[in-house]
Amino acid sequence: MTDIQRALLGDHEAAKRLTEKGVLVPCPFCGGEAFVSGQVDRKWIECDKCWIEGPTMENSRAARLAWNTRAPIMSAEEMEMLEK
Numbered sequence: 001m002t003d004i005q006r007a008l009l010g011d012h013e014a015a016k017r018l019t020e021k022g023v024l025v026p027c028p029f030c031g032g033e034a035f036v037s038g039q040v041d042r043k044w045i046e047c048d049k050c051w052i053e054g055p056t057m058e059n060s061r062a063a064r065l066a067w068n069t070r071a072p073i074m075s076a077e078e079m080e081m082l083e084k
Helices: 003-008 012-021 060-068 076-083
Strands: 034-038 043-047
Touching: 003 012, 012 060, 034 060, 043 060
Parallel strands: none
Antiparallel strands: 034 043
């Protein structure tokens, strides 16, 4: 399972790894590609398809982490079972 798949299932460690690499997961609403937007002192992530915006944060890294972090939909045990 990839870190993107894990992040979409709510694995916060996978979301952190992707954030550090500068990777954005697809839009949670339409699956579109996301990009960093904002001003000098405020950043947020937008979807290039449905134009939904993530929360406004103080920098790009914080905006990416907020976008990449999903609410867990599976327990750690269930995630391990998927990998087997």
